[in-house]
Amino acid sequence: xxxxxxxxxxxxxxxxxxxxxxxxxxxxxxxxxxxxxxxxxxxxxxxxxxxxxxxxxxxxxxxxxxxxxxxxxxxxxxxxxxxxxxxxxxxxxxxxxxxxxxxxxxxxxxxxxxxxxxxxxxxxxxxxxxxxxxxxxxxxxxxxxxxxxxxxxxxxxxxxxxxxxxxxxxxxxxxxxxxxxxxxxxxxxxxxxxxxxxxxxxxxxxxxxxxxxxxxxxxxxxxxxxxxxxxxxxxxxxxxxxxxxxxxxxxxxxxxxxxxxxxxxxxxxxxxxxxxxxxxxxxxxxxxxxxxxxxxx
Ligand code: 13P
Ligand code: SF4
Numbered sequence: 643x644x645x646x647x648x649x650x651x652x653x654x655x656x657x658x659x660x661x662x663x664x665x666x667x668x669x670x671x672x673x674x675x676x677x678x679x680x681x682x683x684x685x686x687x688x689x690x691x692x693x694x695x696x697x698x699x700x701x702x703x704x705x706x707x708x709x710x711x712x713x714x715x716x717x718x719x720x721x722x723x724x725x726x727x728x729x730x731x732x733x734x735x736x737x738x739x740x741x742x743x744x745x746x747x748x749x750x751x752x753x754x755x756x757x758x759x760x761x762x763x764x765x766x767x768x769x770x771x772x773x774x775x776x777x778x779x780x781x782x783x784x785x786x787x788x789x790x791x792x793x794x795x796x797x798x799x800x801x802x803x804x805x806x807x808x809x810x811x812x813x814x815x816x817x818x819x820x821x822x823x824x825x826x827x828x829x830x831x832x833x834x835x836x837x838x839x840x841x842x843x844x845x846x847x848x849x850x851x852x853x854x855x856x857x858x859x860x861x862x863x864x865x866x867x868x869x870x871x872x873x874x875x876x877x878x879x880x881x882x883x884x885x886x887x888x889x890x891x892x893x894x895x896x897x898x899x900x901x902x903x904x905x906x907x908x909x910x911x912x913x914x915x916x917x918x919x920x921x922x923x924x925x926x927x928x929x930x931x932x933x934x935x936x937x938x939x
Pocket of ligand 2: 697721722723724725750808809810811836871896897898899
């Protein structure tokens with residue numbers, strides 16, 4: 643940890659970490675947040691080097707917003723299986739089938755896919771983003787079918803869904819959630835919108851990771867059943883020591899988010915690798931889709 647602090651000073655670096663990162667990475671980070679907050683931080687930082695502790699799409703987002711800065715992804719194999727469920731070619735084909743549709747793309751996507759999109763969203767602003775689209779316009783929502791369906795249920799909009807999903811959240815079964823609800827009958831249930839619709843329908847609240855944290859902080863209940871990745875529990879323990887949280891299923895782990903540990907981080911900061919590169923032609927178009935989202939606040 644001392645070495646990382648020194649490297650941060652030497653390189654004028656900032657470490658941005660997602661809530662799903664290992665506890666020690668959250669501890670050493672300058673900022674811990676959800677995808678939207680990380681994108682906002684990346685667009686505001688004065689640092690020369692952004693160390694993105696998360697998965698590839700998060701580091702790419704930071705680079706798209708900061709082409710002049712060095713962006714490091716400490717574990718080059720940390721991807722997002724959901725982001726890999728849509729390619730730019732496949733999206734172009736779908737757009738040809740729906741030429742008038744506005745393409746709303748979840749940030750959990752590659753830079754090349756963002757470049758084919760009209761506007762990005764995260765799980766915390768997806769409803770707002772969809773509501774910003776004129777009501778008479780068709781919407782193609784990419785790639786998370788569960789988030790897309792949740793947004794459709796909240797907005798009443800007819801949305802064409804891509805058939806992507808998060809293998810970590812989508813696998814949560816109703817029986818597993820019900821077993822936890824029976825074990826902790828006084829608990830409030832709060833889940834991430836990447837869970838399936840029949841899970842969201844049973845929850846007291848459906849929110850992004852930052853939204854789940856706010857919900858736990860601002861709700862009188864003492865016990866919660868949480869439908870999201872286990873790394874998030876570290877955040878809650880730090881911020882709300884008086885609350886008790888149980889995961890909605892026993893194993894709720896995103897392996898990609900666990901690729902970065904302290905050793906990986908030191909190696910990355912010492913060797914300045916892996917430096918994330920986004921080709922300029924793609925970056926400019928992807929920037930526009932991200933900027934359209936960030937402008938909504
Ligand atoms: P958030 O938008 O809540 O940060 O979620 C990102 C993610 O990858 C969830 O699986
Ligand atoms: Fe991707 Fe799911 Fe992991 Fe989030 S939790 S990074 S959506 S695989």
